[in-house]
Structures are given as structure tokens and as C-alpha cells.
Amino acid sequence: MTTTDWQPTACILCECNCGIVVQLEDRKLARIRGDKAHPASRGYTCNKALRLDHYQNNRARLTSPMRRRPDGTYEEIDWDTAIVEIAEGFKHIRDTYGGDKIFYYGGGGQGNHLGGAYSSAFLKALGSRYRSNALAQEKTGEAWIDAQLYGGHTRGEFEHAEVSVFIGKNPWMSQSFPRARVVLNEIAKDPARSMIVIDPVITDTAKMADFHLRVRPGTDAWCLASLAGVLVQENLCDEAFLAEHVRGADIVQDALRELPIAEYADRCGVDEELVRAAARRIGAASSVAVFEDLGIQQGPNSTLCSYLNKLLWILTGNFAKKGSQHLHSSFAPLFSTVSGRSPVTGAPIIAGLIPANAVPEEILTDHPDRFRAMIVESGNPAHSLADSTACREAFEALELMVVVDVAMTETARLAHYVLPAASQFEKPEATFFNFEFPHNGFQLRRPLLEPFPGTLPEPEIWARLVRALGVVDDADLRPLREAAQRGLQEYTEAFLGAVASNPTMSKLLPYVLYETLGPTLPHGLAGAAAVWGLAQKTAMAYPEAVRRAGYADGNALFDAILNSPSGVTFTIHNYEDDFALISHADHKIALEIPEMLIELRTLTTAPPRLTTSELPIVLSVGERRAFTANDILRDPSWRKRDVDGALRVSVEDAQALGLIDGCRASITTAAGSAEATVEVTETMLAGHAALPNGFGLDYVDDDGRTLVPGVAPNSLTSTGWRDSYAGTPWHKHVPARIEPARAEAR
Structure with a gap:
């Protein structure tokens, strides 16, 4: 297939998922450029997107299900055999040990979230409860803090911020918000705006900064505490905002009032006057936006750092106004509300995720609740999790391991079965990194190519596995199939009635949507059926914001998504909506987190270094x-x-x-x-x-x-x-x- 038409899709190499357009030559992504019609990126892309054919046509593509032989080598098998054997294997684990001994890792990478939405039906049918993914290597500490403070995720509006603060973050290289390099250049060229970077490295972003707080590695907590302490001690807080919109501010301010600024500045290796100057710039600004990333999220005191960085914009009232920090709508939640402890080690389950570092310990044990089987979807934990040796040992100890991926990864080589997925450009796909405010966007990407021979899109893989379990009677699906043929309105009514009256169907919603609504969608878009359900939830969660974006209800939003290959703006918020998005009953920020205040106090006695003479x-x-x-x-x-x-x-x-x-x-x-x-x-x-x-x-x-x-x-x-x-x-x-x-x- 060769065409001169430019077809819209998206980059899949970072969370921005910038819109791109592609020209094809046979199955090659021959030419790539930014998509000017994309509502967020507006034609912007970095150099990495231009290399995407190295993903699409890499030599490691799998083209057949693989089964491991007793000697560790692999043999190709047909799809029917693979589905039957895998379903029977997981049923055996469930019936012998319990479905909660089946562990799930993954669910999508930087751009393939849609396929992972369908795995939940298979997992629920088996009684699987525990999961993890890459977010548990980065974002769960921040997610725990966010849940305490206001119940949601915030994003800075850097495009309009007077002061932008980047903590352990180099957006010039890692992007992470729309049109990052354009925005950074605009900030650097505007004398009325300032950029503050906290990072031990002179990064590309740090070179552009007005204030580079070059902390010693691992001492970010002392630096952030000093900044917050200056705000309190020099009376730079927005007391009116705190009185009206925040609970517990006085307790937090008391904890910061006696903080030894000079001592903490010395500990983190930053000149005290530079710390004070940066804090004063934050305190005097009309708007401040803050971004933390892996530099602190994967270092000492990471959860405390997440708390302290949020104090910078909360204490100064930089919320719910242009250029500041915002809660936002979500098209699909990245995190669940499930909490608790993992079954073996008692590790904290935050936002539904077991800490990635605990995974080997949850397997390599004689504990009766240890994980016996594992599903890995679009992830490579044998390479990406800490201590690869321990991970390999753990995965080899499992009784059953199945990997769904496009390539024979390091993790796939440890599996009993490997199922070859269609690439992200061979199926409908989407990302749920929808973080912007006041305009938030979503793109359903149409397949550019038919699935590579021998591969299947994940929705079809999961549907076949659910069918093999035999948990849903086809007669229960027939009325919904018929309603779908008559249009979305009749389908909506039939669907709501069916899931309300049938507990099994309500537990397997993605599968039900794929089997009933999916066949009525345009060619190649059956896997987008789950988007209909997400559109309904979005319209119910943010009715006014969805209507401002131009959609009367969930069906209208779904139609627009299907017919807008470059993406849509699905919500438009007013700035005052931020307060309504706070989940606490009083819609106030709950600033006091006792555990973090204890941690703050312990900074005075914490060891200055974690290195040793042997490992310096x-x-x-x-x-x-x-x-x-x-x-x-x-x-x-x-x-x-x-x-x-x-x-x-x-x-x-x-x-x-x-x-x-x-x-x-x-x-x-x-x-x-x-x-x-x-x-x-x-x-x-x-x-x-x-x-x-x-x-x-x-x-x-x-x-x-x-x-x-x-x-x-x-x-x-x-x-x-x-x-x-x-x-x-x-x-x-x-x-x-x-x-x-x-x-x-x-």
C-alpha cells in the first residue's frame, strides 16, 4: 500500500502523544510530520517522532503465538491452540489456588492504553485482584499526596504562567506537556516571566532558567522545605486564599515557621540567598505552575518531595486561575481508588498498584498467598523493574506466565506463552494521558495498516480468552447486538438495562461492548467500542464542561470522536471549576498530612549522604x-x-x-x-x-x-x-x- 495522503495518528514515545500525520509506502511509515489539526500539539513534534518506523517495522516483530518447550526454546502454535491452553491454564490456577494468585502487569505504554482496557474483563472473570505497571515506578507517591490534598491530579498551565518551576524535570528533553520547547522558548524570551529549575544536572532546561537551584543529588527535600519555609517566614503566603479554600494551613505554616533556612540550604548545596530569591519570585508572581518528575520521584524522600513542591503553589494561592495549577477532567482514570496492602510483603497498594519493587518478593516465597501466575501486557518488567536478576528469577518461578506484546522482549523470553499483538499503527488506539486545563483533548487513532499477518489487536485477544472461559451466554448478548444495529440511542437504553439486571455482564463491560457494539463500528474500529462507555462516563462526570465543548451527551461525544481522526476537545472548563473538582465534601484543599509533617521534622536529623566509602x-x-x-x-x-x-x-x-x-x-x-x-x-x-x-x-x-x-x-x-x-x-x-x-x- 503506497499513498500520498497524509493520515493522522500520534507519536507513542512519551506521554504527550503529539499528533502526527504519516505517508505510507507499502507498510513503511515513510514520511512523518506534526499534525496541525491536533487540538493539543497543533503541529508540534520533536525529533523522536520521525523515527517511528523503527518501531513499526523492527525485525523483532512477532508473527505467531509462541509456546515454550520444556528445554526453554519456543515453538509456533496456532491461535486456537494458544487461546484454549492459556484459558485452561488460568482456570487451573484459579480453581487450585484462587484467582487472586493471578497477577497482572502492564496495560499499555506511552500510547497504547485502549487495548489494556479490555484485559479487565478476563481478569475479573478469573477473580484476579492485584496489578502493577510503570506508574508504580514513578507516580504513586505523588498520587497518594494528591489524594490527601484534593482527590485528583493537577497540571500546571505553563503556557500562561508568570513563573514556571521544574523539579527533577528537563522538559526540553522529556517534553510531558504540549508544545514543550515552544513554551520554554517563550518563557525564556519574556523578561516578565521566570523559570526556576531544581536539578543537580545542568540540563537543557536549566541552561534556560533564571534560577537554577543545583542541589546535591538526593537533597531535594531540604531545598523544597527551604523554599516553603521562606514563603512562610517572609510572609509571602496568600492568606486570603488559604482562609477561604484551604484546611489545615495554619498547622503547616507553624511547622515551617521555625525551619532553619540557612542550615537546609547548606545541606542541599544551594546558596541561601539564591533559595530566598527563588522563593520571593514565587511569592510575588501573579501565577505559578509547577512540574515534578522522575528526578525526585525516583530518589530519596520522594513522597515528601511531592508534598513539599505542592506547598509552593498552594501557600501562594496559585490555583484556579490562569497560568497556575489546575485539577482537570479525565477521559479515563489512570489510577483506581483501590488501596490496601499486597498479599505477601504488605507493601502499600496506592491507586490500585502494587509497588513495582515488591513484585519479585510477592513471587519468590513459600507464602501461601504468593502469586502463582502472571499476565504481562505491553510491558517489559524483566528489563524495566529494579534488579533485573531478581525479576528474572521470580518470573521463572511462576507456574504460568503469558506475555502479550509486539516483540520477543526480555520478559517474553521468560513466558510460557507469548501472544503477538498488532502494532499501535495497526489497530484503533488511544492514550489516557489527558491532563490539560481549561481545554482537554482526546484522540482516537485510526489504524493506518491492517494487522501484520499472524497478529491480533488486544481487544480481540482478550475477547477470545473470555469466550474460552464460557462465562457469558451468547443469548445474553443477542439483544444488545440487535439494539446496536438500530443506532446508539436504542443501544444505550438496552445496554443500561442489560448491565443493571445481569451481574456477570456488568463485571465484563469492555467485553460486552466489543462483542455487541464493536461489529457495528466502521471497518477496523471494533476495538474502539470501549470508548463509547468512556464517553458516557465523561459526559456524566463533567456535564457542563462537555456541553461547552459542543456535545449534548455521551453519544454525541462518541460520534465526534469517531469522526475526528486528529482528536477532539472533550471538555472546556472555567477556572472556577477547579474548586468543584476537589473531591472533599467542603471542596477545600486539606493541606495537613500528619505523616508528611513528621517526615518534615525528621529532616533535621536525617543522614546527609546515602553513599559509602565503597560506593561513593x-x-x-x-x-x-x-x-x-x-x-x-x-x-x-x-x-x-x-x-x-x-x-x-x-x-x-x-x-x-x-x-x-x-x-x-x-x-x-x-x-x-x-x-x-x-x-x-x-x-x-x-x-x-x-x-x-x-x-x-x-x-x-x-x-x-x-x-x-x-x-x-x-x-x-x-x-x-x-x-x-x-x-x-x-x-x-x-x-x-x-x-x-x-x-x-x-
């Missing part, structure tokens, strides 16, 4: 660079620079350790060791080194050789190195020893 350097793994992306880009030929994923070290450390640019260095941590090529750079502080994300993945080159470029970051990380509240890993703070590789030393 803080290694940060997973740094995002111009030519790194998520793990779906396995073939390194897309990279134009940094092809080996260099270890970045400071000038001072290079001199002390006898390293030069381009030499090889040995890296040793408590978990393992590796070798990397060295890049000596002034961007790193002494005692701080960094390895990039996206490396350590094997691929087959043109000569048929299997190669593994760069270092797999989690060969060096430890599962025990985690936040005490959320269990998030300290990937950005790994004590390490770096020395010349033996060959270099000789």
Missing part, C-alpha cells in the same frame, strides 16, 4: 536524552548520536578517577556491575554520574547477529532501594563505584 558516587539511571526513548524502539539504528549510551561523569570525578572522554569505565553497585563508554561533561556535579534510558535491549543486526548496545540500567539497581511510603524505586540515587575498565587500566 550517586549513579542516576534512566536519564532521557535526545536519542533515547521507551523500550519499544529496540533497534538502535534510529540513533544519530550517543549510540552506546555513554556514562556521563563530572570533570572533577574524571580527573580523580583517571577517566578520559571516550574511555571505558567499570560501574559497580550493590546489585551488579557493567561497563560503559565515558563522556566527561561539565553538566554533572562531582560525585554524580548518569546512564541513559532505552539501552541494554538486544536486537538482530543486518548480519543476523544478536547485539546488546549500552547498559541495561536495572542490572545495577536494587529492589530494596525504595521510598518508605510509596515503594517507588530510587533509580536516580544508586550508590556506585566507578573506575577505569581493566583493559583501560592496563
